[in-house]
Amino acid sequence: MKYVIIGTGVAGIAAIEAIRSVDTAGEITVVGDDPHGFYSRPGLAYYLTGEVPDKQLFPQMAEEFRKLRFHYIKGHVTRILPAASRVDLQDGSSVTYGRLLLAIGASATPLTVPGAQLPGVVKLDHLDDARQILKFARRGKTAVVVGGGITALELTEAFVARGVKVHYLLRGDRYWSNVLDAQESRIIENRLREEGVQLHFHAEVIEVQGQNSVKSVRLLDGRVLRCDMVAYAIGIQPRLGLAREAGLAVDRGVLVNQFLESSVPGIYAAGDVAQVYDPVAGRSVLDSLWGPARDQGYTAGLNMAGRIKAYHKSVPFNVTRLAGLTTTIIGAVGHGRDDDLVGIARGDSETWRELPHAMIAQSGEVNRLRLLIGERTLVGAIVMGDQKLSMPLEKMIGNGADVSSIRDQLLAPGALIAEIVSTYWLEWSRQHA
Numbered sequence: 001m002k003y004v005i006i007g008t009g010v011a012g013i014a015a016i017e018a019i020r021s022v023d024t025a026g027e028i029t030v031v032g033d034d035p036h037g038f039y040s041r042p043g044l045a046y047y048l049t050g051e052v053p054d055k056q057l058f059p060q061m062a063e064e065f066r067k068l069r070f071h072y073i074k075g076h077v078t079r080i081l082p083a084a085s086r087v088d089l090q091d092g093s094s095v096t097y098g099r100l101l102l103a104i105g106a107s108a109t110p111l112t113v114p115g116a117q118l119p120g121v122v123k124l125d126h127l128d129d130a131r132q133i134l135k136f137a138r139r140g141k142t143a144v145v146v147g148g149g150i151t152a153l154e155l156t157e158a159f160v161a162r163g164v165k166v167h168y169l170l171r172g173d174r175y176w177s178n179v180l181d182a183q184e185s186r187i188i189e190n191r192l193r194e195e196g197v198q199l200h201f202h203a204e205v206i207e208v209q210g211q212n213s214v215k216s217v218r219l220l221d222g223r224v225l226r227c228d229m230v231a232y233a234i235g236i237q238p239r240l241g242l243a244r245e246a247g248l249a250v251d252r253g254v255l256v257n258q259f260l261e262s263s264v265p266g267i268y269a270a271g272d273v274a275q276v277y278d279p280v281a282g283r284s285v286l287d288s289l290w291g292p293a294r295d296q297g298y299t300a301g302l303n304m305a306g307r308i309k310a311y312h313k314s315v316p317f318n319v320t321r322l323a324g325l326t327t328t329i330i331g332a333v334g335h336g337r338d339d340d341l342v343g344i345a346r347g348d349s350e351t352w353r354e355l356p357h358a359m360i361a362q363s364g365e366v367n368r369l370r371l372l373i374g375e376r377t378l379v380g381a382i383v384m385g386d387q388k389l390s391m392p393l394e395k396m397i398g399n400g401a402d403v404s405s406i407r408d409q410l411l412a413p414g415a416l417i418a419e420i421v422s423t424y425w426l427e428w429s430r431q432h433a
Contacts, residue, residue, distance in 0.1 A: 001026040003304060004087060004095055005070075006077050006242070007103035008032035009041070010290060011271030011297030015101050016068050018301025026305070028070035028220035029095055031077055031087065036127045042290050042347070044130045045151075045321075048158030049183040057127065080246040082264050099266055099304040102243060102254060103297060106288060109235040109342045111146065115208030121230045124151055124346075128144045133231065137162040140228030144169060144217050146205055148176055148340020150347040151233035151318055153188070157323065159231070160195050167225050168192065169203040178338030179329065179352050184382060187366060205230070235343035236288060251275055252343075253286050258310040260300035268304055270296035278313045278351055285350040289318055292349070305317035315398040316349040319390070325366065328390040331380035331397045332358075333372060352380075361410045363417045371417065376404050389418060392425040401428055 003019055003026055016028055039057040046052040075088040080100070086092045108123040110116070120140070122133050133365045137143075137158070142165045145156045151188045152168070153175075159166045174185035189199055200219075207218040208230055214224045238253040249255045249263035253275030260268045260276070271293040275284045287293075292313065299311040317326045334352040344350060358372040358379055367385035371378055371393075377400050396403070403410070410422050 001305070002096060002098045003028045003101070004097035004099075005030045005101045006032070006087065007101075007105060007271070008034055008038045008072075009103055009105050009271055009293065010038075011105075011293045011300075012101065012103035013038050014294045014297030015103065015270065015301030015304070016070055018298040019305045020068050022302060022305035022307045028068075028354050029073060029222055030070050031073045031089065031095065033074070033076040033128055035074070036047055037072070037074075038382065039127060041126070042246070044127065045126060045154035045158065047127075048124075048130055048133060048154065049161040053376070054127070073380065077242060080242050080267070080269065085266070091412060097266075100268065101297075101300055102262075102267065102269040102273055103271050103300075104239045104273050106236040106238045106346075107164060107236050108233065108346075110231075111205075111208075111232045111234065113205055113207055115214075116230075117208060118208055118214050119212070120210070120214035121208055121232070122227060123232055124155060125128035130229070133158065133229075136229050139162050140164055142167070142227040143229040143231055144205070144225055144227045145231045145233075147235075147345075148172065148338055149175075149233065149235075149345030150322070151345060152340075153322055154292070155231040155233060156192065156197055157195075157321075159229075160197060164229070166197045167200060167202045167227065168197050169205065169219075171202065171204050176340070178341065179334040179348075179381070181360075181370065182364075184368065184370070184384065187368065187384065188323045191325060200225075233346065235341050236272065236346050237343055238275075238286065240273070240286075243269070243273070244404075251284065251286075254399070255284060259303045259308065260296060260311055261303065268300040270300040270305055276311065276313060281351050281354045286344045287316075287349050287351075288346050289316065289346055289349050290347075293318065313351075316351045317332070317394050317398075318346060318347060318349070319387075320341070322384075324392050325384055326387055328381075328383040328387060328394075330383075330394050331378070333370070333371070333380040333382055359411055361415060361417050363415070369417055369421075371410060371421075373403070373407060373410055376402050376407075389421055389425075392421065392429070396425065396428065401430070 043057045086096045108125045143159045144167045204220040205217045209216045243254045254269035272288045278285045302309045362370040370382045372380035
């Protein structure tokens, strides 16, 4: 069997590992146009703040790649020809395949206002973007950051760490309102203010001003903010050009079945580009989290190699850092659409936005625990600060633990939620060991 994988992100690498676990003799070719190959994209935030050197972004060593025995082509795929089982490259060459995986990810939703092409307007898609941001940060004194999700906050913190003054613009009335509740948003906002970040709510850029470089931005309300840089993170868009031209069924992503196979037999998709059925939401959703991308890639690889396995989307689980505060988000916690985000934000899961009918119990200030409680189970949680309960809650939510016996305790006014959950976890884990 000849396998071709387009993309060098985590989904593509996981697919190679899965294929090799089944098929030790097949020929695997990987085609990627990222000049740096495979590296940790979540690590870029820590690279920007100076906490992680660029060498640590590359977790896979050359020797480990050699053991997987694949052929790597650094190049750009221009089209897929399913009838010929072939992909064509920009340099005029082509590669044939028996099974093909699209693991080409997504791109940052572009900023489309006048002046958005000026030097000093930056995004955070890949390592070269991060290096460009650092170059501008060395020269610049003031940055404007646009966007309402995790990536925009990472950009804000990167500039703060580099001694750059930051104006952070939010189109809504608080930070990340589709996932966080009002108190959680205020915790993050207050921490940003303590770091010297100037927050602007109900603020929207309509023009980046300057001639040969960024000088200022003009807002919808007429205000002008002087700055040297503009960084934006207003969502991402799956790279669908190849799939559309090849005749694959697409919606907002490449539509795949439970085996990660597209509408064209023999062509699979995984990661940011794939739109996968989610039993929690009851529909196909986009998911740009690192963990699911890896799981999807591995499952796709198994199916490509003939070991049939359905992909079961796990409960959304993400550990991130918001304004220096470790925050874990599990299951369904958000609601609706956030005007700060266009499409889906990097590090986001649409399942978080599918708020079920649930009661909410919460406690704490900075060390904060919020639970979404269904009729019999916990359906979501946010853990800010102290992370001792993150793993137990992930297990309980993921396995549908019946919390009927403690539901009334959790919902009682002034309940010591952490203590109740801890006691329940000890008993539940013993029973399910």
